[in-house]
Amino acid sequence: MAHIKLPEGIPGIVGPMMAYPETAKPLNDLAETLLCKASETLSTAERETIASYVSYLNQCVFCSEVHGAVADVRWGQKGKAREIWSKENWSKISIRLQSLLEIAAKVQKDARSVTTDDVLKAKSAGATETDIHDTVLIAAAFCMFNRYVDGLATMAPPRQHPAYEEMGQRLTETGYRNSIS
Secondary structure, eight states: OOSSOOOTTOOTTHHHHHHOHHHHHHHHHHHHHHHSOOOSSSOHHHHHHHHHHHHHHTTOHHHHHHHHHHHHHHHTOTTHHHHHHSGGGGGGSOHHHHHHHHHHHHHHHHGGGOOHHHHHHHHHTTOOHHHHHHHHHHHHHHHHHHHHHHHTTOOOOOTTOHHHHHHHHHHHHHOSTTSOO
16 A cells, blocks of 8 residues: 555656656656667667666666566567576676666665766766766656655555556557646
């Protein structure tokens, strides 16, 4: 049960966004900017993977599952994001994405622990300064989103519930600005 009154039966961040539309708009605008605008070197699939990975590290079921589902749609491969949550499977992704996920994990745990060596490693693997900037910002934003969801004790379907796949497909099609209706 949520700590505050939220719309009944509405999962995760959607409930507080429906109850507080004045904060929903800027939060959705931020998600849209960070996740839906691919750059030349950082795809939307990689952006969603970073978001889902940070959410997984934060143990935020709703966000890790939803953004993992969006990442899977964008990768065109069901289960890929969940596979990446385990470092044992990192050999299946580029060294560049591995190095960006390592930076994201440091931001999630203690952003001050990101070092010049971490940045140089990412750059030597082909990451641009914009990739590094966006990775840090996605990781920081998702720490906030995760704490928003979990700090209010919003409800979430259990891991791997079919609803997440449906939400992932819908968000891929509509984006984040249109996710609350």
